[in-house]
Every structure is written in structure tokens, then in C-alpha cells.
Amino acid sequence: MIYPKIPLAQSLIEIFKAKGIQHIVISPGSRNAPLTIGFSNQQDYFKCYSIADERCAAFFALGMAQQLNQPVALVCTSGSALLNYYPAVAEAFYSQIPIIVVSADRPHDKIDIGDGQTIRQENVFANHSLYNANLTEYASNDNDIKINVAIHEAISKKGPTHINVPFEEPLYDLVSALSVTPKLLPFENESIEFALDEKFIQQWNSAKKKLILVGELKPNSIESSLIEILAKDDSVVVLTEKTSNLHHETFIDTIDTLITPFSDDDFKDFQPEILITFGGMVVSKRIKAFLRKYKPKEHWHIDTLRAYNTYGSLSQHFKTIPNDFFRQLLTKSIKVESTYKDFYSKINEVRKGKHIEYINEIPFSDFKAFEFVSHNLPKDIQLQVSNSSAIRYLQLVTIDKSIEVFCNRGTSGIDGSTSTAIGAALQSNKPTIFITGDISFFYDSNALWNNYIPKNFKIILINNSGGGIFRILPGHQETEVFNTFFETSHHLNASNLAKMFDFTYYQAKDETSLENQWQLFMNLNDNPSILEIFTPEKINNKILTNYFKC
The missing domain is CATH 3.40.50.1220 (TPP-binding domain)
Incomplete structure (x- = not known):
């Protein structure tokens, strides 16, 4: 067996192993080399994943933990790499999903003296984490206790914890035997007897x-x-x-x-x-x-x-x-x-009848596309949904009760939805379909830079050429300022991204082409795929607003 030479790295890895933390998402870097070496050389136990973009890596881990119902660890190098984890940390905090961030750091005496790749990493997630373990450079009982507590808090309180680990060079030296026996604390899961008054x-x-x-x-x-x-x-x-x-x-x-x-x-x-x-x-x-x-x-x-x-x-x-x-x-x-x-x-039955009447009257649009998709989704799948208009349209349509639905509603951000869906798909025993809007998809396009995407993973991309949901909000005016800074109008499509990341690509621009492409899209299960549905940019807001008046 090969281990990192640095005793602190040995302690952390062995405690993780003893506590059953198996899934390790690693963001490539140098300062975290002792941890990367340690985890990746024990792949008979640890399952390691390499995701280059830290923001994507964190949401990927979040999606895995969402499905596993157990902590997933994130490992990164020092400096700004750590800050890119923050959106997913905040989402995990509010969605009560256990992730453990392990950040490599420079030694304490290198911080704030003008040394390269250094920031103030200690307690950086203080407002959105359950526990912050700021370790010292050498293996010790005190450090071991902090590592134990960080793991226990993530499990028992369901959320993110942070372990900051300073390493001095050399970072790549190896040994064939452990030089430490880390201290392990018993995990005491509080069981509260409940009696209703x-x-x-x-x-x-x-x-x-x-x-x-x-x-x-x-x-x-x-x-x-x-x-x-x-x-x-x-x-x-x-x-x-x-x-x-x-x-x-x-x-x-x-x-x-x-x-x-x-x-x-x-x-x-x-x-x-x-x-x-x-x-x-x-x-x-x-x-x-x-x-x-x-x-x-x-x-x-x-x-x-x-x-x-x-x-x-x-x-x-x-x-x-x-x-x-x-x-x-x-x-x-x-x-x-x-x-x-x-x-x-x-009243609800009356509303259902009016819903059907309205859908039959409206032209092809976001609403019409969601109605079609909802009625044609396969049974017994996992449905991941991005935020903004995608999750809101989904509330208005009917889907089969066998479909499990997930969305990052902790902070309701559009960032990381695709990465989360891919992480979740990797750990789910059901086929996964991801429904997203165009802005959310392009914002998180690095999610596709990922070697772990299941072959049957499917993306349904509703492209209305911008953030159409802003047209529904009060204050909408058809001006250059609105189109540029609120709606973020664009003329992008996903075809080149699909080609670059080896996704099979389909597109539909009306009801007829959607019906024709749907079965081809659904039948493909030997390669990840994207179905891009183009809808009009300007009429979706009126169609949705009028729906609530009928």
C-alpha cells in the first residue's frame, strides 16, 4: 500500500475510511496532492472522481449525496479553488444535504504575506456550514478530534462541514507504511423520543x-x-x-x-x-x-x-x-x-378541465412544450429539474406518480443544476432525465466536462432565447436594457456543446418536430443525449399570464 508521507494527510484519510466516507470528488491541484495520492491509492475502498471545474465538482458531489443520503467529500487545492465550492455549500446548507469540504492550504505563516495562491481559507464558509475544522500542520489528537466532529456533524445535522488542512512542502513524497494511529471518536446519533401532547x-x-x-x-x-x-x-x-x-x-x-x-x-x-x-x-x-x-x-x-x-x-x-x-x-x-x-x-376538478381547454387553444410555446413532455415521460425515472421557469412550469402540469422529482430548492439558484443532475444520475438506480432552461444550461455548461455521465442520461433543454421568466415579473418593458440585463437575450444553441462533449443531439422547433424527435431521443440509451426544444421568445409570458385568468 502507498501512503502520502505527511502524517496529517494520513490521519485524515484513515479517519475518513474508518467513518465510512467512501465517495471522494477531487478537484485537481498541487497543494492537495497528499490527499489525492492517499485517496486514489486506496480505490479498493474509496471511489474517487476527478472534476476539473470546482463549481461543477461541488454540485456533482451534492447530486451524489442527494441520492446516497450520506456524506460525499470534496477535495481541492489552496486559494480561490475553495471559493468556487461556495454556491453548492450554500445549497447543501439549506437543502440539508451532507457534504464535507476538505481544502488543502498553505502553512499559517504563509498567509497574508504575499505568497502565491493564498487566501484566508479558515472559516470561509462560516455562514453556511455546520462545523469548521481549522487544523494545524502536524498530526495530533486535537486535529483528529476536529476531523471526527466534522464528519459526525455532516451526518447527524445533514449539511456541509469544512476541514481546512495546511500542508508544507514537499507534497509528493510517498511511504509504504502509516506513521500515525489516528484517534477515533464514537459516533453518537442522538435519538429523541417523540410524544405528541x-x-x-x-x-x-x-x-x-x-x-x-x-x-x-x-x-x-x-x-x-x-x-x-x-x-x-x-x-x-x-x-x-x-x-x-x-x-x-x-x-x-x-x-x-x-x-x-x-x-x-x-x-x-x-x-x-x-x-x-x-x-x-x-x-x-x-x-x-x-x-x-x-x-x-x-x-x-x-x-x-x-x-x-x-x-x-x-x-x-x-x-x-x-x-x-x-x-x-x-x-x-x-x-x-x-x-x-x-x-x-x-374547484380543483373545474380547474383541471379549464387547463385542458386552455392547452388545446394555445400555440407552440414553453407551456405547450412542458405539457407534451409531462405526458410523454417514461415511468419509473428520476427527473432532475433546473430552477427558474423549468420548475415553475412543472408545477402546472401532470406527471406520472412513479416519477421521482428533484430540484436544488435550497437557494433556488440556476447555477449547478446540470452538475447536480449528473451526480445524482450516477448514484440513482433509475434512468435520469434532466429538464432545464437555456440560461441555466449554458451557465453550467462545464458540467458536461465529466467522465462519469451515465450512457442513458438525457437532457431536455427548453431554449426560448433568454430568461423568459423575467417577462412575467412586474416592471417588464420591451427595452434594450431589459433585453440585455434582465432577460439576457441570446441566439445560442447546444449543438456544438453536444458535439464537443460527445452527446447525441436532437432538436425540435414545433409540435410536429417534437413528436417526431421524441421517440428517437427516448429510445437512445447507449450515449448521453440532448433534446433541444426551441420555443418563441416573445409570447411565453402572455400565454402564462392568461392561463391564470381562465
Whole structure:
């Protein structure tokens, strides 16, 4: 066996091995050579991936951790390389995804003296990390303890941690035996016994209008028996989103379609007595605006770690998993006479009918393209979605309940969506299709510079020649300033990128060509592929705005 000569590098690698951290995403560099040598020479245990662009590497690791539900490590050299990890670190922090950043650094006495490739790396992620381990240059029990804690925090608190490791040259020397026996701390995963107080059960049983709003959620998070109980309760309306991965025929998964035409009186009638939320970030701006104006008497949030007061009415944080909460609540629930669910279920059915009528009337556009895609996606796939217009259009259409949906909703940024999708595809046991808009795709085009893309990975690229979502926002004016600095109008296409990175390329410019190209695109599974759907630049905003008026 070959090891780096530097004892500190040996300690870190052996602790990672002992703690079960197997997946290591390495950004090439020199200062991190001791770590690269150590990890890559134990590939009977560690699975190492080399991604040159640090921002892409970090989102790639994020996508892997999203699917693995366990930490993935990132390793980089010193200097600005580390800063390129920050967007993904922030996303991991808010999406509660465990990643461990390991940054090589210059020795402490080289910082801020004008030496090359040095920045202030210690605590650089302090505002968006769970723990920062600033190591000293030599192996020690104190350093080992910090490494242990960084790993434990990432696992137990579900988020990013940072280990900063200073190395002095020489960096490339090797040895055939370890010179250290690192200290290992036992991992103590806190298990909190949860017992639901009777007063909350009484409140639940007396309320006639109860709204459950589900944010981003892992598939199969709620037992089917509990779902059935909620579905049969006349006093409960369940609102989900595509990223909720929670399905029942009585649940409403097109929130904006339901509530946008409401009048003030409608909103007052819809105002719940009790609001229960669980899962991650919610996409719908409209439901947020509604709940902030028409606040529930009680807002209960279920999460083992965090409770954001998103609607300004949070009254109780239940630190448990939804299954445990609902198991205790629903086993003691009693039937209450209510028309809450029935009334809004009927409204939802009317909205569905109007949706079909509207789609049949509109010309080819973003909305029409998403409608086609949603009805023609294969079953039992993983669907990764970029932010901005892509995830918002997806909320308005219907997809098969067997499809698992993921999106970087922690910070809702367009950066890194493609990289995340590729990392997730690598670890998923399902075929992965990624739906993205043009600005997000071109912004993260280095994601395709990646040797680990599964052959059946597919990208559906909606190209409307710019950030069309800005046309929907208040203040839109057809001026050069708007087109240049807000919408970022362009005339780019993905054909040359596809050629450069060996993706099979298809394109469609209307309904007929989309239907013709679709089956070819779907049948190809021996090479990554891109289907670029070109839609008009100028009419999408009017079509979407008018949809909410029908």
C-alpha cells in the first residue's frame, strides 16, 4: 500500500475510511496532492472522481449525496479553488444535504504575506456550514478530534462541514507504511423520543379547516396507511408540489392553478385553522403570499432539525419525522363534520378541465412544450429539474406518480443544476432525465466536462432565447436594457456543446418536430443525449399570464 508521507494527510484519510466516507470528488491541484495520492491509492475502498471545474465538482458531489443520503467529500487545492465550492455549500446548507469540504492550504505563516495562491481559507464558509475544522500542520489528537466532529456533524445535522488542512512542502513524497494511529471518536446519533401532547390532538380534532402543505421531500417518506387516513378526512386539504414526491388522487399538486383566480372572499374561506408543514422549500410564491396574508391560527412544522417561520405564524416545531408525528396524531383523530376538502376538490376538478381547454387553444410555446413532455415521460425515472421557469412550469402540469422529482430548492439558484443532475444520475438506480432552461444550461455548461455521465442520461433543454421568466415579473418593458440585463437575450444553441462533449443531439422547433424527435431521443440509451426544444421568445409570458385568468 502507498501512503502520502505527511502524517496529517494520513490521519485524515484513515479517519475518513474508518467513518465510512467512501465517495471522494477531487478537484485537481498541487497543494492537495497528499490527499489525492492517499485517496486514489486506496480505490479498493474509496471511489474517487476527478472534476476539473470546482463549481461543477461541488454540485456533482451534492447530486451524489442527494441520492446516497450520506456524506460525499470534496477535495481541492489552496486559494480561490475553495471559493468556487461556495454556491453548492450554500445549497447543501439549506437543502440539508451532507457534504464535507476538505481544502488543502498553505502553512499559517504563509498567509497574508504575499505568497502565491493564498487566501484566508479558515472559516470561509462560516455562514453556511455546520462545523469548521481549522487544523494545524502536524498530526495530533486535537486535529483528529476536529476531523471526527466534522464528519459526525455532516451526518447527524445533514449539511456541509469544512476541514481546512495546511500542508508544507514537499507534497509528493510517498511511504509504504502509516506513521500515525489516528484517534477515533464514537459516533453518537442522538435519538429523541417523540410524544405528541394531547392538547395538539384535541386542537386537531376540533378544527374543521386543516391545511397540509408539503415542501421538497424524499420519495417514500410517508407510510401509505397514513396517507390514506389523511385522504379520507373531510376537514383536511393536502397541497403538494412535484418535488414533494407524495401522491394521492385526492391531494392537490397544482397549487398555483387552484388558488390564483381566488378573490379575497375565496381566500378568507380557504384560510385554515391549522396549517401543518413538512419537507423542504416550497416553490409556489402564491401559496406563500396567501398564508402570509391570511395567517392560520396555528402553524405546526415537522422537522428533526429546523423550522423556518416562512409565513409569520409558526406556533409549534415538532422535532421528529413526519411518519412518527402523523402516526401519533391520526391514531387518535376523530371525524369532524366539514366541507373543506370536498369544496376545494370540486374547484380543483373545474380547474383541471379549464387547463385542458386552455392547452388545446394555445400555440407552440414553453407551456405547450412542458405539457407534451409531462405526458410523454417514461415511468419509473428520476427527473432532475433546473430552477427558474423549468420548475415553475412543472408545477402546472401532470406527471406520472412513479416519477421521482428533484430540484436544488435550497437557494433556488440556476447555477449547478446540470452538475447536480449528473451526480445524482450516477448514484440513482433509475434512468435520469434532466429538464432545464437555456440560461441555466449554458451557465453550467462545464458540467458536461465529466467522465462519469451515465450512457442513458438525457437532457431536455427548453431554449426560448433568454430568461423568459423575467417577462412575467412586474416592471417588464420591451427595452434594450431589459433585453440585455434582465432577460439576457441570446441566439445560442447546444449543438456544438453536444458535439464537443460527445452527446447525441436532437432538436425540435414545433409540435410536429417534437413528436417526431421524441421517440428517437427516448429510445437512445447507449450515449448521453440532448433534446433541444426551441420555443418563441416573445409570447411565453402572455400565454402564462392568461392561463391564470381562465
